Amino acid sequence: MxxxxxxxxxxxxxxxxxxxxxxxxxxxxxxxxxxxxxxxxxxxxxxxxxxxxxYGVKLFEQQSGKLQISNILSGMRNVEVLGMVRAVYEVREFNTEKRSGKVGSFLIADETGPVRIVLWGNQTDLMRDLKEGFIVKIKGGYVKENSGRKEIHLNERADLIINPPGETVNVSLSSSGSYASQSIRKNISDLNENDANVEIAGTIVQAFEPKFFEVCPQCKKRARQREDSFHCEAHGQVIPDYSYVLNVFVDDGTDNIRVVCFSQTADQILKKTKDEVLLLKDSPQLFSSVQTELLGNVIKASGRVTKNAMFDRLEFVARNATYPDPETELQKLKAEVVK
Ligand SMILES: [Zn+2]
Structure with a gap:
């Protein structure tokens, strides 16, 4: 899969x-x-x-296996995560027309970020001995979105294992801002101008023909045309190489944003080599089939947010883009454990 x-x-x-x-x-x-x-x-x-x-309808194959918290997507079922408890909240009883019961929650984090765990009914008893700093393994949870935040819910069939032997999590207890080196997953509607290292995941809802521009093959700076040849400020007349930029719109259900992808990142999104992408420069009509392939796919992108002053809107400049693949994430995690 x-x-x-x-x-x-x-x-x-x-x-x-x-x-x-x-x-x-x-x-x-x-x-x-x-x-x-x-x-x-x-x-x-x-x-x-x-x-x-x-609506939380999962269109992809059933996915299971241990995931990093940042790779959890709304709608996933049978999710397994490992995290360190960062906060334990009070168990509340509720009584509505439809039902009554108990609900409790706590916050865990791994090296990629935090997520709230929600327990219902008798499952809340499991929380009694839970303390900040404990390691927990969640098995069989399902992911829901609540006010734009992802939560892992545990029903009766789900497991909460406290301090599983031999498992560690790479998060230090004291540092609340401990994810600085990792991109933090955000909803598109929560992005703001100063976000320098964030991650978004959403559906490609529109894609535009890549734009190509001539660059100096040595320094990669823009090469300007003078009459019938190209010139680099530093290197004089050059036979130009090409850089390109691909713009796509990504929508995660909270909002959409233009995602700007320069050369290598564009290759990642298009799943093409540079030579293949350059074919589009001379035959732009080839793009319409490429576009059809892209639309409706879910991507994960990390990068920074900038303000486009001309249009007074935010844009996302992607540094890295991938098609989320839980299988690979799982392999990566296993490899890390073996080390
Ligand atoms: Zn140059």
Whole structure:
């Protein structure tokens, strides 16, 4: 099972009907509203992906196995994580028309970030002995989004193992800002201008033809055309190399943002080599099939946020982009344990 399986609109619609109980017409209306909200910057399929995400309908293969917290996506089931307890909150009893019971929660973190764990009913008893600094392993949790934050919920079938033997987590207790070297996962709606090292994950809802520009092959700075030759300020007349930039819109259900990807990052998103990308320079008509391939796929990107002054909007400049693949993450984790 690898990266992303493309799913047609009809299939998504069927899943929403079966799993959420929406009618075909309701789905159609929601999709059209989403398309309109994004000023047409989204395919119907892309919009359906987002709506499925919003309802927690999982369109990808069932994923299980231990994950880093930053790789947890809303809608995942049977999730396994290992983390250090950072805070334990009070168990609350509730009584509504529909049901009554208990709910409790605590916060854990691994080296990639924090996540809240939510327990229901008798499961809350497991929290009694929990203390800050303990290592816990969660098995069989499912991921929900609550006010834009991901939470791992544990039902009766899920396990909470306290201080599992031989397991450690690389987070120091004292440092609350201990994730500085790691990108912090954020919702797009929570991004702000000063974010220098953040990670987003969302669906590609639009992609634009890459733009190419001539650079000096030695210093990679822009080479300017003078009559029929190119010149670098430092290196004089040169036969230019090419750099490029690819812009895509990514939507995570909270908002969407333009993600700017320069050469190598563009290669990652396009899953192409530089030579393959350069073919698009002379044959831009080839891009429409590339675009179709990109739309509706979920990517994870880390980078920084900048303000585009001309349009008065935020943009995300990606330093690294990947198609999340839990299998690989799992292998990586296993490899680390062996070391
Ligand atoms: Zn140069």
């Amino acid at each position: 690898v990266d992303i399986i493309k799913i047609q609109y009809e299939q998504i619609s069927k899943r929403l009907q079966q799993e959420v109980g929406l009618t075909e017409q309701q789905i159609e209306e929601k999709v059209n509203a989403k398309v309109e909200q994004l000023s047409g910057l989204i395919s119907k399929e892309g919009a359906a992906h987002i709506i499925a995400n919003e």
